[in-house]
Amino acid sequence: MSERVKLYQKISAVMKDVEYLSKDDKVEFSNTKYKAISEEKVTSTVRESLIRNKLVILPVEQQHKREGNLSTVDTKYKIVDIETGEFEIIVSSGTGADTQDKGVGKAMTYAYKYLLLRTFAIPTGEDPDKVSSAELDEKQRKAEEEDAKKFTLVKAKWETLAGTLDGFEDWHGKQIKAGVTNAQMDQLLAKKLMEKKKESA
Template sequence: MSKPALYQKISKVMGEVRYLSKDDNIAFKETKYKAISEEKVTSTVRESLLRHGLIILPVKQDHKRDGTLTTVDTEYKIVDIETGEYEILASSGTGADTQDKGVGKAMTYAYKYLLLRTFAIPTGEDPDKISSAELDAKQAAEREKEEAERRKREEYLNSITVPSVIAAKYTTFYGKPDGMKDWYAKCLDKSMDDAAIETWLTEKLVKKNGGK
């Protein structure tokens, strides 16, 4: 289906936003480089979109997480508000985060590059190799931290002796001793003493046996 009005307006935006210089300085250990912020890209392109009666709407998003990396695959619809003509635009992005901000970071990256690529906006030198080095360094540091925490936890669990009464009741309630030390450690982490832990298990066993 021909969409001349939409494509003409996209062309006009491309003509107006010819170049965007980097406005952000990134530093990570020995790695330093300049980048362009999502705020600058979005605010600059937005002004041109408004002038020409174009809007961009999110219509689909899928994401997956692998360790500290979250990748999103997105689809946006660019619409000419005067004619109703539209086109579907696809983009992807990856964000690194150890908590719950990975999706947001990935979507920010995906949207920024959606605008840069859709309207063919040059930004100068390519920082991808440098930013990849930064990401590799961050991932290595995070893996080292996680491994150190794992070893520390393992040493802690090995130092723990579960009282025989608690061990017996745990095995009776759960049907097997698997995971007992880890469970016991978590109880201690919650400031429960042996008496409180034994009482909790006793109550669970009573309920399991129908109150007997």
């Protein structure tokens, strides 16, 4: 039996191990409500079978682009039989919408999730096509508007506390890089304003 055939037999074994994954997440938008399956559930379930069958999946090449708030990632992976070193190249793509710098990460997560679902032909009952692009665009637009409002509040609170906007852009940029949202910054500065009022009372 060739090493390539052994690799395909192991892939088939994973398909037999993971015959179905039920949805464990809820997505709600306007009048649309549907269940989805999380990346965590897909990865953790398939991971157990990969370990058992002595397979590893490695990203070996990636390209990404960003248009507006939408990041797209195209990734090549190797699925490797660690007993023989035989491998097959598999590909996947993903998109992620984000107003800050997390779009690529979201796209990578989406790409890996669907790589596992499609490579091992795992049915979930999930049908993303049932959610129209217009609905998703509207959801994204509202999220961006809300984020912009929070940014305005953060800026105003900073100016109230410091009496000037000097240093604001540098501070705000560092907070964003650290993964702090405008909503969280607004809460933080609101707390500081409350403390300042108590001190001056």
